Amino acid sequence: MQIQTDELKQAANIYRELLRGYHISHQDHEWYPELSNNQEQYQKLFELLGYQLVCDPRGFYYFLPEETSSVSLNKTAQRFAMIIFILIELYADEGKDSQFILESEYIPRTDFAKIIKNKYQKLLEQVEVFNEQDIESKIFEKLVKFGFASDYMGRGYQMRPPIHRFFDVCLDLHKEAQSKLVIEETSI
Amino acid sequence: MNIIPQSEQSDVSNVIDSLLNVDILVPVANNPNRFEINVVIMEFVSYLKNEHRLGLSEEIEAYLKRLELLANKIAQAVQAGESSEIVKSARELDLRMREVIKKLQHDEKALEGIAEQAKMANKQIPLRQRYAEVISSWDEYLEPMVEMIDLKGVFDRTVRVVENQLQNIIHKMDVVGVLIDELEIVRQAQARMMAMEKVAQHTLKRGTEILLPLREEVRINNSITQGASLALAIIRKQGINDLKVETRVPLLAQSHKNVVSSSAGIEKYIYGLHHFEPTLNRFPARHSDRKSPDKVITFNQVKRQVIKSLPIADIMTWLIENYAMVSTDNIIEWFAMLTRGDRFHKQRLIRQNYFTKTHRISLRSYQILQKIYANSNR
Numbered sequence: 001m002q003i004q005t006d007e008l009k010q011a012a013n014i015y016r017e018l019l020r021g022y023h024i025s026h027q028d029h030e031w032y033p034e035l036s037n038n039q040e041q042y043q044k045l046f047e048l049l050g051y052q053l054v055c056d057p058r059g060f061y062y063f064l065p066e067e068t069s070s071v072s073l074n075k076t077a078q079r080f081a082m083i084i085f086i087l088i089e090l091y092a093d094e095g096k097d098s099q100f101i102l103e104s105e106y107i108p109r110t111d112f113a114k115i116i117k118n119k120y121q122k123l124l125e126q127v128e129v130f131n132e133q134d135i136e137s138k139i140f141e142k143l144v145k146f147g148f149a150s151d152y153m154g155r156g157y158q159m160r161p162p163i164h165r166f167f168d169v170c171l172d173l174h175k176e177a178q179s180k181l182v183i184e185e186t187s188i
Numbered sequence: 189m190n191i192i193p194q195s196e197q198s199d200v201s202n203v204i205d206s207l208l209n210v211d212i213l214v215p216v217a218n219n220p221n222r223f224e225i226n227v228v229i230m231e232f233v234s235y236l237k238n239e240h241r242l243g244l245s246e247e248i249e250a251y252l253k254r255l256e257l258l259a260n261k262i263a264q265a266v267q268a269g270e271s272s273e274i275v276k277s278a279r280e281l282d283l284r285m286r287e288v289i290k291k292l293q294h295d296e297k298a299l300e301g302i303a304e305q306a307k308m309a310n311k312q313i314p315l316r317q318r319y320a321e322v323i324s325s326w327d328e329y330l331e332p333m334v335e336m337i338d339l340k341g342v343f344d345r346t347v348r349v350v351e352n353q354l355q356n357i358i359h360k361m362d363v364v365g366v367l368i369d370e371l372e373i374v375r376q377a378q379a380r381m382m383a384m385e386k387v388a389q390h391t392l393k394r395g396t397e398i399l400l401p402l403r404e405e406v407r408i409n410n411s412i413t414q415g416a417s418l419a420l421a422i423i424r425k426q427g428i429n430d431l432k433v434e435t436r437v438p439l440l441a442q443s444h445k446n447v448v449s450s451s452a453g454i455e456k457y458i459y460g461l462h463h464f465e466p467t468l469n470r471f472p473a474r475h476s477d478r479k480s481p482d483k484v485i486t487f488n489q490v491k492r493q494v495i496k497s498l499p500i501a502d503i504m505t506w507l508i509e510n511y512a513m514v515s516t517d518n519i520i521e522w523f524a525m526l527t528r529g530d531r532f533h534k535q536r537l538i539r540q541n542y543f544t545k546t547h548r549i550s551l552r553s554y555q556i557l558q559k560i561y562a563n564s565n566r
Contacts, residue, residue: 021440040561057530057560064488065440074434076441081433082423088416097315098416099409104311123420126428146439168529169436170415171408175524177418179551 004041010034011045018046018053018063023147023162025060035061060147060162076142079127083139084166086120087111099167102159106152112136245332251288252346255281255381259353262374266360271370278373281350285380292384292391299325303398315409322402330395337392347385354378435487485514490522491531495559503527503534504542504553516547526556533557 014031017024026032035042039055046053052064087107091098101107112132116124124130129138140157143149152158204223207213213223258281265273302321309318316323337343354374361371422431493510500506503526507519527534534554542549 019440055561063440065438066488077433077437077439078428078431081419081431081437082428085416085419085423088413089420092314092413092416095314096312097318097409099315099412100311123423123428126423165437167412169433170412170419171528172415172436172521172524173418173422174411174415175528176521177414179520179524179549 004038007038008034008041008045011042014042015046015049017147018051018061021063021146023060023062023160025147025161027150027160028147032061056162056164058161058164060160060164062147062162075127076146079129079139080143080146080148081166081169082123082127082129083115083135083143084163085170086115086123088170090115090118090120102163106156106158107140108156109136111156245329245336247291248288248333249336249342251284251291252342254284255288255350256346258284259350259357262357263353266357274370275373278370278377282373282377282380285377285384289380289384289387292387295329296391296394299330299395299398303402306402315406319402319406322399323406326399326403330392330399333392333395337388343388347381350381351378354381485511485518487522487525491526494526494532494556498532498556498558500556502537502553503556504540504549504551508542508544512545516544516549519544520549523551523553527554530560532559 010031014024014035017031024031024035043053043055046063050066052066054062054064056062084102087102088098090111091101109132112135115135116132124135127138129135140149143157143159144151146162147160148162149157149159204213208215208223211226212229214226216222216224258277261277262274262281265271265277302325306319306322311318335341354377357374358371358378361374419431490507490511494500494503494506497506504519504523507522511519511522526532534556537553537555539550539552542551542553
C-alpha cells in the first residue's frame with residue numbers, strides 16, 4: 001500500500017498530539033476528520049514509525065504503547081480510573097444514570113466537594129489526591145491533557161468518547177467476576 | 189373525559205340512560221349507581237389512538253391448543269361425513285388464526301411503543317428503571333415467544349400437526365368427494381395457517397430487533413456500574429496497585445530520553461554524576477538447578493497471535509492449546525478481553541466444558557472469524 005502524503009496535511013500535528021498520549025476524538029475538529037478519512041494510511045504511516053494507532057469504533061484514536069518503549073504512567077492511569085469508578089458509583093447511588101451523565105452531560109465543579117466529603121476520601125488518598133484542588137489539578141486537568149475530557153464553559157468538565165477505555169475496565173472486571181463463578185476446581 | 193354537559197339533573201340521567209342502552213356505559217359490578225366505559229369501547233378507542241398494550245405469550249399458547257382441537261374436530265367430522273360440522277369447525281379454525289395474526293400484529297405495535305417510551309423517558313433516572321418495561325417485555329413476552337416459535341417449540345409443533353391434519357383432511361375430502369365449498373373453506377384455513385406462521389416469525393424477528401439493543405444497553409450499563417463498584421471494593425481491600433490499571437488502560441507518554449530537559453535537570457544530573465560513589469554489590473552465586481523465570485506473555489502478544497491465526501474455530505480451545513503453561517486466570521482474562529466489544533467478528537458457541545491443567549471451565553466460547561477494523565465515521 002502506498003501512502004498518499006498529499007492527503008495527510010495534518011500529519012505532523014496529529015503525530016505530535018498522539019505521541020504525547022492524547023486521544024483524538026470527534027470533538028477535535030482539526031484532526032479527527034482527516035484521521036478518520038485516511039485511517040488506513042495513517043495506520044500504515046505510524047506503523048512504519050513504530051507506533052500502533054488504535055482506531056476505536058466508538059470514535060477515537062490513540063497510540064498504544066509498546067511495553068518496551070512506553071514511559072510508565074502508573075499514577076496518572078490510576079487517578080483516572082479511580083475518579084471514573086467513583087463517579088459511576090456516586091451517580092448510581094444518587095439514583096441517576098451514571099453512564100449517561102459521563103457520556104452526555106457534564107460534571108460540575110460543585111461535585112468535587114461531594115466526592116471528597118463522601119466515602120471516597122480514603123480511596124483518593126491512595127493516589128495522593130487530598131482535596132478539591134487536587135481533583136481539579138491532578139485529575140481533571142490531566143484528563144483534558146490526554147483527551148479524555150474537555151472544559152465545559154468553565155463550570156466543570158465534559159467527558160469524551162475515550163472514557164470508554166475505563167468503562168471497558170469495569171466491563172472486564174464484571175466479566176472476570178462472572179467467569180470466576182463458572183470455574184469449578186477439579187482435581188485432575 | 190367530560191362527556192356530560194353542565195345541565196339539569198334529568199338531562200344527565202337521560203344521557204346516562206341512553207349511553208347505558210347502547211352499552212357504551214356499563215354499571216360497576218357492586219354498585220349499580222356507578223358506571224364505567226365498556227371495555228370493548230375502551231379497546232376500540234385505544235386502537236383509534238394507536239395505543240397498543242402488550243398481550244401475554246400465554247394467550248398465544250391458549251390459541252394454539254384451540255387450533256389443534258379444531259383440526260381434530262374437522263378430521264372427526266370428515267370421518268363421520270358431517271359436512272355441517274366440517275364447515276363450522278373449519279370456519280372457527282380460520283377465525284382463531286385470524287385472531288392470532290391480529291394479536292401478533294398488535295403485540296408488534298405494542299413493542300414499538302414500549303421501546304419509544306423507554307427512549308423518550310427522563311434520562312436522569314437510572315437506565316434500569318427507565319427500561320423496566322423493556323426488560324419485563326423481553327423476559328415475560330419475547331423470550332417465551334422465542335421458545336414457543338423456535339424450532340421444536342409449541343408453536344412450530346402445533347403448526348406442523350395442524351398442517352398435517354389439514355393435508356390429510358383435504359386428501360380424504362378429495363377421495364370421498366365433498367361439496368366444493370367445504371373443501372374451499374378447509375383450503376382457506378390451510379392458507380391462513382401459513383400466513384399465521386409467517387406473521388409469527390416476522391413479529392418475533394421485529395420484536396427482537398426492537399428490544400435487543402435496548403436490553404443490551406441495560407446489560408452493559410449494569411455491568412459497568414457493577415464493575416465500577418467491584419473495582420472500588422478491590423481498591424479498598426487490596427489497594428489500587430492490585431488492579432493493574434496501567435496494563436488495563438496503557439497510556440502513552442512521550443519518551444524524554446533524547447530530549448534535553450530544563451537546565452535545572454541538567455545541573456541535578458551533573459551534580460549527581462560528580463558526587464557518584466559506587467557501592468559494592470556481589471552477584472548472587474549461580475545455581476545450576478535454578479530455572480529461568482517464565483517469560484511474561486502480554487495480552488497484546490496474544491492478540492497479535494490470534495490475528496495471525498484467524499479464523500479460529502473455538503477461541504477457548506485455541507487459548508488452552510497455545511498457552512498450556514499459562515495460569516487459568518490468565519486464560520480467562522484473555523478470553524474476556526478478546527471476546528468483549530467489537531474487536532472481532534465472532535459467533536457464539538454452545539456451552540461446553542474446557543479443561544486447563546488445573547481447572548474445568550464451563551462457558552460459551554466463540555468462533556472468531558475476522559478482525560474488525562474501526563469505521564470511525566460512525
